[in-house]
Amino acid sequence: MPNMKPDKTPMPAQDPIVRSGNFEEVEYGYTHEMALEEAQRCLQCKHAPCMTGCPVHVQIPNFIKCIIDGDMDLAYDTIRQTSSLPAVCGRVCPQERQCEKICVRGIKHEAVGIGRLERYVADWKMKNGSLEIKKAEPNGHKVAILGAGPAGLTCAGDLCAKGYDVTIYEALHTAGGVLMYGIPEFRLPKEIVQKEIDGLRESGVKIETNMVIGRVLSIDELFEMGFEAVFIGTGAGLPRFMNIPGEGLSGVYSANEFLTRINLMKAYLHDYDTPINRPKCVAVIGGGNVAMDAARSAKRLGAEKVYIVYRRSEAEMPARLEEIHHAKEEGIIFQLLHNPVAIHGDEEGHVTAIECVKMELGEPDESGRRSPIAVEGSNFNLEVDTVIMAIGNSPNPLICQTTDGLEDRRGCIVVDDHMKTSREGVYAGGDTVTGAATVILAMGAGKDAAAAIDEYINSK
Amino acid sequence: MFQIVEKRSLNPSMTLMVVKAPYIAKKAKAGQFIILRVNEKGERIPLTIADYDREAGTVTIIFQIVGKTTMMLNQLNKGDAILDFIGPLGKASELEGHKHAAVVGGGAGCAIAYPQAKALHAMGTTVDMIAGFRNTDLIILEEEMKAASEHLYLMTDDGSNGHKGFVTNALQANIDNGVSYDLVVAIGPLPMMRAVCDLTKKAGIKTIISMNSIMIDGTGMCGCCRLTVDGKTKFACVDGPDFDGHLVDFDEAIKRNATYRKQEREAAEEYKCRLFEGVDNA
Numbered sequence: 001m002p003n004m005k006p007d008k009t010p011m012p013a014q015d016p017i018v019r020s021g022n023f024e025e026v027e028y029g030y031t032h033e034m035a036l037e038e039a040q041r042c043l044q045c046k047h048a049p050c051m052t053g054c055p056v057h058v059q060i061p062n063f064i065k066c067i068i069d070g071d072m073d074l075a076y077d078t079i080r081q082t083s084s085l086p087a088v089c090g091r092v093c094p095q096e097r098q099c100e101k102i103c104v105r106g107i108k109h110e111a112v113g114i115g116r117l118e119r120y121v122a123d124w125k126m127k128n129g130s131l132e133i134k135k136a137e138p139n140g141h142k143v144a145i146l147g148a149g150p151a152g153l154t155c156a157g158d159l160c161a162k163g164y165d166v167t168i169y170e171a172l173h174t175a176g177g178v179l180m181y182g183i184p185e186f187r188l189p190k191e192i193v194q195k196e197i198d199g200l201r202e203s204g205v206k207i208e209t210n211m212v213i214g215r216v217l218s219i220d221e222l223f224e225m226g227f228e229a230v231f232i233g234t235g236a237g238l239p240r241f242m243n244i245p246g247e248g249l250s251g252v253y254s255a256n257e258f259l260t261r262i263n264l265m266k267a268y269l270h271d272y273d274t275p276i277n278r279p280k281c282v283a284v285i286g287g288g289n290v291a292m293d294a295a296r297s298a299k300r301l302g303a304e305k306v307y308i309v310y311r312r313s314e315a316e317m318p319a320r321l322e323e324i325h326h327a328k329e330e331g332i333i334f335q336l337l338h339n340p341v342a343i344h345g346d347e348e349g350h351v352t353a354i355e356c357v358k359m360e361l362g363e364p365d366e367s368g369r370r371s372p373i374a375v376e377g378s379n380f381n382l383e384v385d386t387v388i389m390a391i392g393n394s395p396n397p398l399i400c401q402t403t404d405g406l407e408d409r410r411g412c413i414v415v416d417d418h419m420k421t422s423r424e425g426v427y428a429g430g431d432t433v434t435g436a437a438t439v440i441l442a443m444g445a446g447k448d449a450a451a452a453i454d455e456y457i458n459s460k
Numbered sequence: 461m462f463q464i465v466e467k468r469s470l471n472p473s474m475t476l477m478v479v480k481a482p483y484i485a486k487k488a489k490a491g492q493f494i495i496l497r498v499n500e501k502g503e504r505i506p507l508t509i510a511d512y513d514r515e516a517g518t519v520t521i522i523f524q525i526v527g528k529t530t531m532m533l534n535q536l537n538k539g540d541a542i543l544d545f546i547g548p549l550g551k552a553s554e555l556e557g558h559k560h561a562a563v564v565g566g567g568a569g570c571a572i573a574y575p576q577a578k579a580l581h582a583m584g585t586t587v588d589m590i591a592g593f594r595n596t597d598l599i600i601l602e603e604e605m606k607a608a609s610e611h612l613y614l615m616t617d618d619g620s621n622g623h624k625g626f627v628t629n630a631l632q633a634n635i636d637n638g639v640s641y642d643l644v645v646a647i648g649p650l651p652m653m654r655a656v657c658d659l660t661k662k663a664g665i666k667t668i669i670s671m672n673s674i675m676i677d678g679t680g681m682c683g684c685c686r687l688t689v690d691g692k693t694k695f696a697c698v699d700g701p702d703f704d705g706h707l708v709d710f711d712e713a714i715k716r717n718a719t720y721r722k723q724e725r726e727a728a729e730e731y732k733c734r735l736f737e738g739v740d741n742a
Contacts, residue, residue, distance in 0.1 A: 171546070171677070171679050172677060173497060173504075173543075173544040173546070181681075209544075210544050210545065210546045211483070211546075212546060212547070212549065212678075212679055215487065215547070215548055215549060216483045216484060216487055216547070216548065217483065217487075237677075237679065237680060237681035238680050238681070238683075239681070239682070239683040241683070241686075241693055243693070247686075247693065248686065248687070248688055248693075248709070248712040248716060249715075250715055250716055250718070250719040251719075253683075253684075254682060254683035254684075256681055256682050256683060257676065257682035257683055257684045260676050260677065260681070260682050261676065264676075265503060265504070265676065266501075271501055272501045272503075273501060273502050273503040273528060273529060273727060274503040274504075274676075275503070275720040275723035275724065275727070277719070277720070277723075348715060348718070349711075349712065349715030349716070349718075396679065396680055396681065397680070397698075398679060398680065398698070
């Protein structure tokens with residue numbers, strides 16, 4: 001008999017006041033008893049609608065059944081069959097918009113906590129699992145992957161499992177991409193990301209860091225080096241600014257810079273050399289996950305007041321529900337229906353205030369969301385010493401600029417349904433194709449590209 | 461890891477290092493830069509490529525010992541290795557098609573101005589090299605600069621080499637004497653580059669400067685190195701580091717470069733204390 005409790009089994013978490021002063025993970029994860037209780041809420045639907053909501057098609061009812069049966073190794077293997085990074089997805093996927101959105105239990109009550117269960121299985125494996133790495137029989141074909149983020153890692157993992165000789169080229173000194181530089185420690189511990197990457201390395205994936213492809217080697221040179229196919233997963237690494245006065249002041253950060261200083265360069269730890277200004281009052285512009293991450297990181301650096309300034313209302317916010325909920329719990333102040341028009345500074349060029357205008361919601365725009373309209377004469381100043389722009393990123397143009405014959409549309413690399421670009425043997429996926437999106441969508445793209453590359457090389 | 465194959469002190473505060481980095485050496489061009497990280501807890505700092513040897517697979521960097529990271533770098537010796545060394549980054553300088561150029565270097569900036577002079581000289585451009593230092597003891601690369609130019613004008617702030625004055629005095633004097641430059645390349649501290657640009661704007665001479673902004677990744681990802689050029693936001697790491705000096709908002713750039721001055725000073729002081737403690741304990 002399934003457990004018919006209407007709500008998800010609660011996830012234990014650090015107290016909001018305590019956690020807003022540290023960078024440790026917010027949620028502790030389920031105990032075995034909690035996981036079992038939650039697993040029993042799954043109806044084991046034969047048609048498994050949840051799976052259709054998952055970009056990498058994790059066999060959700062099957063792995064949940066394994067938890068109930070107490071076969072944790074099999075539960076992990078079931079997830080791992082289609083997902084290269086289970087511990088990551090369990091933590092950062094927007095489940096409420098994917099698998100859990102179409103969970104049958106969610107029609108009347110709360111959906112099954114699929115993400116929480118996935119995390120539990122992945123964490124169990126890291127703690128208790130045996131480290132038997134199954135190495136595939138080498139097939140003698142070489143593939144190069146550009147970028148060691150979610151798309152590249154997934155593509156590499158899938159190809160490696162098929163026996164390909166895979167090399168990932170990463171521009172930064174650490175593999176992981178946005179999982180390392182973008183998503184904060186308190187939401188996705190870097191140790192966990194590192195373990196997932198180490199696992200891929202042990203399975204045979206080679207990772208060359210400090211290699212900025214486009215500058216140090218071109219895609220043409222990679223082919224000359226004997227690679228038969230190239231996958232571009234270089235992400236959306238070009239921060240957008242608003243083009244309002246004052247964006248050049250000291251104290252104005254892109255979210256990428258602010259988060260990179262903290263996450264990748266560990267500026268929050270005193271024994272690391274990268275500097276960061278510890279802010280008192282902060283305005284974060286934007287309403288996505290990155291905005292929540294930046295706001296909550298600022299709070300943890302000791303900021304007394306942190307504002308989220310968003311031009312629409314909460315209903316239109318693109319952030320995961322859980323992130324918004326956590327941010328509120330931690331005392332982040334939501335200035336909704338507000339839009340910045342200028343940033344003001346002192347004589348030395350430091351930020352002193354952000355000038356905002358109030359907004360009203362009008363008719364729905366092309367995205368289907370009601371478009372915000374400025375209320376004339378409603379300008380006012382919010383006193384802050386730091387402004388963080390979290391209004392999105394464009395794809396990094398380096399590869400397009402340095403590769404002949406690679407078609408792009410407004411900077412996004414153009415691909416067909418099989419992730420194939422306009423250049424033979426060159427595939428692309430993730431944010432560099434779609435513009436800034438989610439970890440799991442990038443993983444889905446990496447997965448599709450791996451299948452397409454396999455087919456391409458086999459058909460040669 | 462990137463091995464240091466040669467280390468030379470150019471003056472008490474400037475060091476030259478030749479680093480084994482074959483991939484970078486193969487692609488490097490004048491005007492491009494590298495980013496390095498000395499150790500696991502270190503920051504990433506950009507340094508312009510001073511020279512390269514494609515055959516030997518080496519890249520030369522010249523740095524001024526000013527902060528903690530450059531102090532740590534200077535602790536390394538021949539045979540030691542730098543943890544991370546990334547490049548070549550940024551766009552190469554566009555120097556083609558000029559008849560008579562003045563290459564102006566200020567202090568440590570001469571280390572970067574010199575390869576520009578060398579590149580121009582090799583293209584057949586007539587090069588006047590104007591180099592400024594605080595005093596005669598700090599003069600670096602004198603022979604190299606002489607070899608890469610028709611005339612070398614060495615200026616010192618205190619006149620200790622017999623030529624008292626700023627680089628702008630020498631440049632203005634040449635212009636007043638009827639030298640007609642079609643290009644000025646100015647590299648050095650921001651106030652010096654601004655002074656050169658003020659002068660050349662009046663004289664109507666195209667001027668290229670090289671920005672030394674604060675950076676993290678150097679690939680356009682963080683946006684930290686942004687500056688305003690002709691009213692538009694540009695990133696020094698991918699749009700530069702060379703820019704038309706007449707269009708750069710120097711006021712803003714100077715303020716932005718001071719963002720972490722306090723932390724930088726504290727870190728350097730603390731590191732110096734630790735170094736001396738180490739000496740005492742030894």
